[in-house]
Each structure stands twice: as structure tokens, then as C-alpha cells.
Amino acid sequence: MSETDLDTAPREKPLRDEQLRDITPPSPPEAPHDEDDRLSPEFVDAVLDHVDAGEIDAARALVAPLHPADIADLFELTPADRRRQLASALAEMLDADVFAELNDWVREELMEALGPAEVAELATQLDTDDAVAIIEDMEEEDQRAVLRAMEPDDRAAIEEALSYPEESAGRLMQRDLIAVPEHWSVGDVLDYLRRNEDLTTDFWEVFVVDHGHHPVGTCKLSWILRSPRNVAIADVMQREQSLIPVDMDQEEVALRFQKYALISAAVVDPNNRLVGMITVDDVVHIIQEEAGEDALRLSGAGDGDINEPILLTVRGRLIWLVVNLGTAMIAASVVGLFRDEIAKFALLAALMGIVSGMGGNAGTQTLAVVVRALATNQLTSSNTFRMIYREFRIAAANGSVLGLLIGTGSYLLYGNPLLSAVFGLAILINNLIAGSAGVMVPLTLERMRVDPAVSSAVFVTMMTDTLGFFTFLGLAAAVGLTG
Structure with missing residues (x-):
């Protein structure tokens, strides 16, 4: 075409602003991630706003550049009542890699909307260990339906993996190797x-x-x-x-x-x-899970997963709260033995909580160290006695310093030398009790094949509270402080 032809050719009219908006892809937020490399709230809101408005292509355009792990994070950050809608909009992007990265509870929720054939298709695209992670938590009837929909070779590999104990190497391993x-x-x-x-x-x-x-x-x-x-x-x-x-x-x-x-x-x-x-x-995930699991078990908080259904969370926490209530009643019964002494000298009631509280803190410190040492195989039968002796010396040193400080402080505050001596001595004794209990309780549970991270805190707290009250009030009665 000549220049003359170009000059005389019909020219298209410039597009209006509203027309440009119709064909221009949506501008994503400046960056989907914040400074901590997590999906920003603005980005999550932008995706959900597009889905709510029926602008599916715009939502997909925002999500398309994300890594499968980030897409999994997007679903976890989405409110539970909006996940199904988001999954419907991003169905083409919900591939096996995304499902492998999802939180267990979120994945289970999304999989309820899939049929056995679709779950089987996802599982065949994954390594065996990831496929097992998807299938193992399903109801037995659903498991059988999914396995029937798989190819014989894939089904045999999954069934073999499911035959091994949970949280074992057989569940964790992958069959594809050289x-x-x-x-x-x-x-x-x-x-x-x-x-x-x-x-x-x-x-x-x-x-x-x-x-x-x-x-x-x-x-x-x-x-x-x-x-x-x-x-x-x-x-x-x-x-x-x-x-x-x-x-x-x-x-x-x-x-x-x-x-x-x-x-x-x-x-x-x-x-x-x-x-x-x-x-x-795979091991990196295990280390993270086990570390968090032990910390949560020490507090009796269950799995601690914010995506866990509320009823399951309530049930898991309530069990240990009831157990703690029982241990608190035992400690209260010890206080009841000295009600006459407390009635005569009311200051004892104000101070005895400090004795038990300090002992509880000391016991928790020792307990955390011992549970970690057991979990990492640092504490074995060859160095158990050395560990016990070490923690006893630490408890004696800390108890002596705290006893001296508290005894001196109570004397300056109340001007009663006998009360100060009893108070300081009770702090020392309860620290020794706490140090010993913090070591012996988890070691005993370990020998009994009971996870020390689950039950230790309850027993250590019971001992420091009960024996702390008994020591303080018993010493006060023995020296005639209430006479």
C-alpha cells in the first residue's frame, strides 16, 4: 500500500474510555505479596471482589502468575463460606500441585465438592506421598470409591502406602526413584x-x-x-x-x-x-509440623489449626481444661487443710499464690528443655542422670536467688522476719520440686510410651501447685507463724 493509499484509507475512530475499560485486563495490585512474602490483604480482597462481581476472567488474570503454594494460601485466607465460590471460579487452576499445598482442613472441605473420578485424577498426577496425604483422611467408603476409579498400578501403590502406620516412612515415601x-x-x-x-x-x-x-x-x-x-x-x-x-x-x-x-x-x-x-x-514439612505440634500439646491446645472446625477445637481443648480443673481441685484441697491458719493470718492467702506461680514457671522452663531434648534425641539413657543433676543445680541456684530476693522484699514490705524466712524458703523448696518434676515427669511418660508433650504440663503444674501450697502453709504452721 502506497503513502497515498494510507492517507486515504478509512481511519478507525479512537476508542472511548469505557470501551478501553472493557478490553483492558484489570490492573493487579502493585504486588501480590507483602514485605513478609505473604499474600497481601489487598490482593486477596481484589480477587474476591472480582469473583463476587462475576468477573471471572479478571480474577483468573490476577491469580495466574502465582505459584501453587500461593494459590493454596489464597484459599486458606479466604473465609470458609466463600471458598466454594472461589473454587468454582478458579477450577482450571485447582490442579494437583495446589491440592498438595493446601491445609488439611481446607483441602478436605474443597474435596467434598469433587467426585471420586476427579479425586482419582488429582491423585494420579501427584507423587505417592502427596496422593496418600489427600486420600488417607477420607471416609473409608469414599476412599474405596476413589481407589476403584484409579488405574491398577496407581491403586496398588496407594493401597500399599495406606497399609503402613500413620506418620511412618511408608506413608511419607515416594515410589518414583532411579x-x-x-x-x-x-x-x-x-x-x-x-x-x-x-x-x-x-x-x-x-x-x-x-x-x-x-x-x-x-x-x-x-x-x-x-x-x-x-x-x-x-x-x-x-x-x-x-x-x-x-x-x-x-x-x-x-x-x-x-x-x-x-x-x-x-x-x-x-x-x-x-x-x-x-x-x-518432605522432611522440612515434618520438622515444622512436629515442632509446632509439641508446642501446642504442651499447652493442651490440640492441633492449633485455625482452619479446624470449631466443635473439634472446643472438644480438644475442653478435655485438658477439665483435667486441669481436677488438678486445681487437688491443690485447693491442700489449701483447705490449712484454712484455720489462713484465717488467723490472712497474709498467707495473698502470698501462697506467688509460691505456686513461681514454681509453675520454673517447672515449665525445665519441662520445655527436657521435652525438646527428648524430641531431638539429645536426652538418652546414657546422659539421663547428668541431665537430672544439671537441672537440679539450676533449680537450686535460681531458687536461692529468688528466695533471697522475695524474702528481703517481703521483710521490707511487711516487717515480719519470720514470714520473710518462711516465704523465701518455700520459694527455694518449690523451685527444687519444679526442677525435679520438670525432668522426671516427661522421662517417666517417655518410659511408659506416652507422648511427654501431651501430658507433662498437667502433672508438673499439679505438683508445683499442690506441693508449693503445702510447703508454704506447712512451714508457716510448723514455725508457729499463725500462733
Whole structure:
């Protein structure tokens, strides 16, 4: 077309502002994340506003650049009564990777809207460990329906994983790994990796097995890539490796990864055959879960998940509150034994709470240290006595300092030397009781195969309250303070 043609060609009319708004994609907030790398409230509100207004394409345009973990966060930050609507709008983006990142309660809520075939389709797109995490919490009837909808090979892998105990290596491991025979050369391994398109693409090492599929060594990818093709893989591999029994508790798995700085590890069955592998990304989740779980159990707060249904949360917390009520009644009964002394010298009632409170704080400190030491395998039978002696010395030192400070302060306040001596001595004794209880209670529960993080706090509090009241009031009565 010539310049003359260009000049005489009909020109399109400029678009009006309202027309531009109709075709211009919505401008997202400046950044979906805040300074702490979390989805900003403004971004979440913008997505939900588009969904409420029926502007589905605009909502999808905002969410499209997000990582699956961020999309999962978006659903968790959305009020429960609006999640179904958001899921309907973003259905195409709710793939297996997003479901794998979802909080357990939120995932269960969204999966209730899916049929067995849809859940089965999601599960087949995931690693075995993530697929098991989706299916294991379903009702038994729903589980069977989902498994029937899966391909035979996938169904067999899931059923085998579900046969292992909860929170075990068998539930955690993934079946997709690279295993090669020990008589191969480096060139054989490279050809095998390049020619087989069905092999997993997420691995950091190759496991070497014998004719019985028993792991005999492991070889990092970097070693394979840097070795000549004619070198035997048996000459490159490392024979020493950390093998994870299939029934090992996931907490022990995490400790082993932490201790030996593992990236991945082979999982073996009771016959020492290679059945799977565990990778460090799964272990990171376990470490986070176990750390938070122990802290919440010490307080009796249950799972502590803000997405957990209210009735379940109430039931979980109420059980331990009732137990605490019982221990409080025991402590109150001890106070009742000295009601005559308290009636004669009312100041005892004001001070006895300080004795029990200080003992409770000291016991909680010791308890937290011991529970952590047990959880991380720092405290074993070989150093138990040393731990007990160490905490007793700490309790004696702290109790002496606190007793002196409190005794001196009460003398300056009330001018009663006998009361000050009893007060300070009771603080010292109850600190010793707290230090001893903080060690002995979790150790005893551990020997009884009871999780010390669950029950220890109740018993330690009961001992420091009961014996703290008894010590203070008993000393006061013994020295004739109320006479």
C-alpha cells in the first residue's frame, strides 16, 4: 500500500474510555505479596471482589502468575463460606500441585465438592506421598470409591502406602526413584536416564541395587556426570548410606535427615529391599509440623489449626481444661487443710499464690528443655542422670536467688522476719520440686510410651501447685507463724 493509499484509507475512530475499560485486563495490585512474602490483604480482597462481581476472567488474570503454594494460601485466607465460590471460579487452576499445598482442613472441605473420578485424577498426577496425604483422611467408603476409579498400578501403590502406620516412612515415601544394577557402567546409567521418558524427573541421586533389589550404594548425579562412561558404577558409588526402615516414625526420619545432612534417602522393607525414597522437601514439612505440634500439646491446645472446625477445637481443648480443673481441685484441697491458719493470718492467702506461680514457671522452663531434648534425641539413657543433676543445680541456684530476693522484699514490705524466712524458703523448696518434676515427669511418660508433650504440663503444674501450697502453709504452721 502506497503513502497515498494510507492517507486515504478509512481511519478507525479512537476508542472511548469505557470501551478501553472493557478490553483492558484489570490492573493487579502493585504486588501480590507483602514485605513478609505473604499474600497481601489487598490482593486477596481484589480477587474476591472480582469473583463476587462475576468477573471471572479478571480474577483468573490476577491469580495466574502465582505459584501453587500461593494459590493454596489464597484459599486458606479466604473465609470458609466463600471458598466454594472461589473454587468454582478458579477450577482450571485447582490442579494437583495446589491440592498438595493446601491445609488439611481446607483441602478436605474443597474435596467434598469433587467426585471420586476427579479425586482419582488429582491423585494420579501427584507423587505417592502427596496422593496418600489427600486420600488417607477420607471416609473409608469414599476412599474405596476413589481407589476403584484409579488405574491398577496407581491403586496398588496407594493401597500399599495406606497399609503402613500413620506418620511412618511408608506413608511419607515416594515410589518414583532411579535404581540401577551394580554391574552397570556410568555410560549404561546415562543411556538409561536419557532413553526412558517415563522415569521420574525429580531426583538427586541414583540408588544402586543388587540382583535381589537390595540397596548396596548410592551415587550423586554430579559424580555420574563427571565420571568417564567406561567406569563401573560400583567404583563411583558410595557404599555407606542411611537406609530408612519403612515403619520408622516420621519424627525419627526427620532427625536422621538433620543429623546426617541428607537430601534424599532410600526406604527399605523388613527384607531390606528398596521400596521408595524420602526427599528433604518432605522432611522440612515434618520438622515444622512436629515442632509446632509439641508446642501446642504442651499447652493442651490440640492441633492449633485455625482452619479446624470449631466443635473439634472446643472438644480438644475442653478435655485438658477439665483435667486441669481436677488438678486445681487437688491443690485447693491442700489449701483447705490449712484454712484455720489462713484465717488467723490472712497474709498467707495473698502470698501462697506467688509460691505456686513461681514454681509453675520454673517447672515449665525445665519441662520445655527436657521435652525438646527428648524430641531431638539429645536426652538418652546414657546422659539421663547428668541431665537430672544439671537441672537440679539450676533449680537450686535460681531458687536461692529468688528466695533471697522475695524474702528481703517481703521483710521490707511487711516487717515480719519470720514470714520473710518462711516465704523465701518455700520459694527455694518449690523451685527444687519444679526442677525435679520438670525432668522426671516427661522421662517417666517417655518410659511408659506416652507422648511427654501431651501430658507433662498437667502433672508438673499439679505438683508445683499442690506441693508449693503445702510447703508454704506447712512451714508457716510448723514455725508457729499463725500462733
